[in-house]
Amino acid sequence: MADFINIGFGNLVNTEKVIAVVNPDAAPIKRMVQNAKEQQRVVDATQGRRTKAVIVMETEQIVLSAVQPDTIARRLSLTAAAGRGKRMDTEAETV
Helix, strand or coil: CCCEEEEECCEEEEHHHEEEEECCCCHHHHHHHHHHHHCCCEEECCCCCCCCEEEEECCCCEEEECCCHHHHHHHHHHHHHHHHHHHHHHHHHHC
C-alpha cells in the first residue's frame, strides 16, 4: 500500500515514487525545472509561495514545494521507518 507525505498546504506525494528532494537554487536544477515546465511535467504545490524544494518523481514529473528539503527528507525517513515497522509486525504475525 502506498504511503503519502505532506509537502505543504495539504498536498501529498507518494513516497514510493520520490527519487530526489533537492534545493531549487542550483543552476542545473533551475534548468531541469524550466525544461519540465516547457514539457508540462511540473506540478506546482507552492500555493504561490517561494519554491524551497524540488521533488523529482519516478514518473519524470517535477513537484515544486514551499517546504524546506530537510523537512521533506525528515518526513520521508519517518514514513520509511514507520513502514518498516509495519512490515516487521505483519511478518511476525504471519509466521
